């Protein structure tokens with residue numbers, strides 16, 4: 145089934161009571177001004193004018209339920225006529241775990257919201273505190289339960305490499321989020337955005353940068369955990385924007401193809417496990433699903449080079465085979481191809 149087209153509208157930071165150290169919503173979303181009901185109507189009018197139906201309206205970028213009830217209603221009611229005529233089939237939004245309650249969720253549902261994304265970020269209270277999140281892991285557990293009880297689809301967002309986090313706490317966060325059985329998840333390795341408190345912490349030496357390599361390592365640990373639990377990771381890494389690429393990302397795990405790097409690392413680990421104990425000088429043929437050939441090969445053939453070096457191989461080649469997901473099979477190994 146084709147996925148509904150998403151019409152994203154950003155609610156940048158508006159009404160957010162908080163000061164997460166990594167956050168500069170204006171810069172991250174590339175949208176400096178708050179959204180109004182008129183903006184919602186204008187965006188949906190363009191969709192209607194194209195004759196499209198069944199789109200999903202998404203309020204992203206801030207904490208939807210932390211804005212005033214009046215503004216929430218203004219935005220949702222502006223979408224009402226487009227829900228009624230089928231231009232829009234559903235609404236999704238993101239918010240903070242401590243900004244949802246039963247009453248609000250019932251109101252959202254009544255107005256056509258079908259999916260709620262909670263910014264859990266970490267399940268370590270120490271990491272949440274060091275990151276200025278202003279909520280606890282218990283808030284996330286409670287909010288996740290309420291979202292599901294309200295009959296809404298739950299998406300959980302986590303971050304890796306926050307202040308005070310390490311590979312173990314990030315892995316633990318992933319396991320605890322998986323235990324909440326969300327419909328899907330997003331993983332955002334920490335990026336140091338210019339002008340944030342996190343940038344000051346990094347420059348002062350009180351925060352160690354979560355590099356692209358760090359993010360690839362930890363995400364290659366946790367992505368398979370979500371997938372093995374049947375939870376789709378719908379996004380890995382911040383969406384690249386012109387501003388972040390042009391220096392808005394001062395440091396940290398900003399890479400336009402982070403998801404591909406992580407998939408490559410997962411494939412590399414699987415291949416390495418298969419080749420343990422192989423005689424030096426062997427010529428190896430690995431088989432993967434056709435859509436994984438490029439991930440197995442790695443950017444600039446990095447995985448081929450890594451395997452050749454690590455196992456002192458004569459050569460490595462990759463072949464498409466009838467395999468599922470990230471499975472790697474040893475098709476052949478011998479003294480030559």
Ligand code: SF4
Pocket residue numbers: 156157160161162163164167168169205206207240263277
């Ligand atoms: S909750 Fe944190 S990340 Fe979200 S908008 Fe507020 S300050 Fe930014």
